[in-house]
Every structure is written in structure tokens, then in C-alpha cells.
Amino acid sequence: xxxxxxxxxxxxxxxxxxxxxxxxxxxxxxxxxxxxxxxxxxxxxxxxxxxxxxxxxxxxxxxxxxxxxxxxxxxxxxxxxxxxxxxxxxxxxxxxxxxxxxxxxxxxxxxxxxxxxxxxxxxxxxxxxxxxxxxxxxxxxxxxxxxxxxxxxxxxxxxxxxxxxxxxxxxxxxxxxxxxxxxxxxxxxx
Amino acid sequence: xxxxxxxxxxxxxxxxxxxxxxxxxxxxxxxxxxxxxxxxxxxxxxxxxxxxxxxxxxxxxxxxxxxxxxxxxxxxxxxxxxxxxxxxxxxxxxxxxxxxxxxxxxxxxxxxxxx
Numbered sequence: 601x602x603x604x605x606x607x608x609x610x611x612x613x614x615x616x617x618x619x620x621x622x623x624x625x626x627x628x629x630x631x632x633x634x635x636x637x638x639x640x641x642x643x644x645x646x647x648x649x650x651x652x653x654x655x656x657x658x659x660x661x662x663x664x665x666x667x668x669x670x671x672x673x674x675x676x677x678x679x680x681x682x683x684x685x686x687x688x689x690x691x692x693x694x695x696x697x698x699x700x701x702x703x704x705x706x707x708x709x710x711x712x713x714x715x716x717x718x719x720x721x722x723x724x725x726x727x728x729x730x731x732x733x734x735x736x737x738x739x740x741x742x743x744x745x746x747x748x749x750x751x752x753x754x755x756x757x758x759x760x761x762x763x764x765x766x767x768x769x770x771x772x773x774x775x776x777x778x779x780x781x782x783x784x785x786x787x788x789x790x
Numbered sequence: 791x792x793x794x795x796x797x798x799x800x801x802x803x804x805x806x807x808x809x810x811x812x813x814x815x816x817x818x819x820x821x822x823x824x825x826x827x828x829x830x831x832x833x834x835x836x837x838x839x840x841x842x843x844x845x846x847x848x849x850x851x852x853x854x855x856x857x858x859x860x861x862x863x864x865x866x867x868x869x870x871x872x873x874x875x876x877x878x879x880x881x882x883x884x885x886x887x888x889x890x891x892x893x894x895x896x897x898x899x900x901x902x903x904x905x
Contacts, residue, residue, distance in 0.1 A: 631821055634814050634845065642849040647857055647868070656870040657856070664852060664873070664886055665845050669819060670826035671885045672844075676837075677830050688823070690836035697844065701882035705847050712843040713836065 633662040672696045814842045855880060 639661050643653060675696035676688050690713060698706055819838040824830050853868070855876035860868050874890040877883040 638814050642846050643853045646850045646854050652867040654867055654869050657868050660870045660873050666822050667889055668848050669822045673823045673826040677827055687832040687834050688837050689834045690840045693837050693840045705844055709840055709843055716839055
């Protein structure tokens with residue numbers, strides 16, 4: 601199987617949308633992965649300049665990213681179904697990430713989302729935002745200090761414990777505010 | 791689901807098309823999300839945006855962990871086996887173990903190509 605040709609491929613891997621496996625799949629190879637140029641660029645950001653990357657590493661990284669998206673999305677989707685909601689929200693995604701062990705990503709992701717919404721707000725006026733960010737901002741949970749690097753060893757349960765009210769409490773800010781009292785979001789990073 | 795303007799300028803990457811070339815294409819992310827399950831129905835506009843940054847963090851973390859394996863072998867070229875080792879050594883990457891072990895049959899091993 602040759603992935604380098606792009607386009608259609610002899611299917612060695614299952615995927616749900618094809619109806620027959622006679623070698624001609626309806627899903628194009630590129631659509632299943634992030635563009636390799638983007639993936640390489642991000643890899644290079646964290647590697648020293650002299651580092652070289654084999655072709656099979658790049659392809660493997662592409663596959664890992666897609667697998668990551670599917671993995672998180674499935675968990676987020678299950679939560680939506682349990683709560684009988686039809687739309688997977690940013691909050692669902694963040695919740696799933698934390699549940700599956702990626703809680704180190706949560707803080708930088710909230711900051712990223714907030715910046716996005718500030719920029720979009722300039723163009724589109726009152727865009728009705730999702731509750732996560734409004735509640736987080738009003739609780740002062742988003743400290744303006746610089747964020748630590750994303751990759752830490754171990755899980756910071758303290759961080760998520762404090763933020764739990766922010767993510768999962770649909771009843772309003774009151775109880776979440778109590779949970780946040782005296783909370784130092786950076787205690788785990790010192 | 792329509793959110794007018796949400797995707798304008800975002801498909802080519804970057805928040806409102808103005809940030810640097812860091813972001814990943816939102817439409818592609820959304821496609822992959824939809825394919826994660828038969829019953830994935832609707833996806834909010836912001837969910838792919840969270841993923842575009844999360845995938846970046848993910849790639850950075852996996853790359854760095856793999857590179858540490860490369861260094862241990864005193865090499866300067868990151869190989870797929872280094873990624874496999876990093877996946878196995880990291881708990882939160884358990885969901886990848888099957889995949890990195892499976893895809894050994896991609897065809898002839900490529901010659902070491904420098905980029």
C-alpha cells in the first residue's frame with residue numbers, strides 16, 4: 601500500500617463509510633489525516649534544528665493525530681448522548697480531554713479559546729458564546745500570567761478538581777465559585 | 791448547523807486568518823470528528839477550534855517524547871520506532887498502542903530521507 605500517491609488507496613484499514621473493500625474506497629486518504637506539511641511544521645517547532653525526521657515518522661504522526669481526535673470525540677459524544685444533547689460543544693471536548701488524561705492541555709486551550717472569542721467578537725459583535733468561557737471568566741479563573749509548557753509528566757488532579765465545577769455544573773456559578781475559593785491554579789507547576 | 795462567519799478566513803489556518811501558520815484546518819478536523827462514530831450528529835463551531843490547538847499540543851508532546859528516545863540511541867533522525875517507544879512508555883498514549891504496532895505493513899521501509 602502506497603500512501604505517497606495520495607488520492608485513492610488499497611484499503612488495509614477499516615473505515616466506517618466505505619461499503620465494499622474491493623480496493624476502491626470512497627474516502628480519500630488525505631481527508632482522514634491532517635495535512636502533512638502542517639504536522640511537520642509543528643514537529644519542527646519543538647525539535648532542535650539539526651534534527652531529522654524520517655518519512656515514516658511523519659506519516660505515523662499524521663495517523664496518531666487523527667486517532668487522537670477520534671478518541672476524544674467518541675468520549676465527548678458519549679457524554680452528549682448521556683445528557684441527551686445533540687451538539688458536541690467545546691466544553692464537551694475539554695471535559696473528555698481531562699477525563700482521558702490530557703488535563704495539562706486544558707489551561708492553554710481555555711486561553712486559546714478566549715483569545716479566539718475576543719478576536720471574533722470584534723468582527724461579529726454579540727456572538728452567543730458557550731457557557732464554559734463566560735463562567736470561567738466571571739470566576740476570575742483565567743489568570744493573565746503566562747502559561748506553562750503543555751507537556752508535564754503526571755496528572756494535575758488539583759487543577760481539574762478546582763475546575764470541575766466550571767465544566768460540569770450546569771446550575772450556575774454559585775457552587776463553582778465556592779470550589780474555586782483560595783484556589784491557586786499554578787500550585788502544581790512550581 | 792450554520793454559524794455565519796465562523797469559518798471565514800479560518801479554513802486556511804489561524805484565528806480569523808491573522809495568527810501565524812500554527813493552526814490546523816478546521817474543516818478537516820470536523821470531518822475526522824464526524825467519522826469517529828456513526829452517531830456523531832452536530833458539532834459546535836468552537837469544538838474544532840479547541841482541537842486545532844489541542845492537536846498542536848499533542849504533536850508537540852509526542853514529538854518531544856519520541857525525540858528523547860532518539861537521543862538515547864545517539865541518533866539524530868527521529869524514526870517511527872521512536873514514536874512507538876514513546877507511545878508505549880506514556881500512559882495517556884495507551885489508545886495509540888494498537889495503531890503503532892499494527893501499521894508495520896505500510897510497504898517497503900523508506901530509505902532515511904533528510905528534510
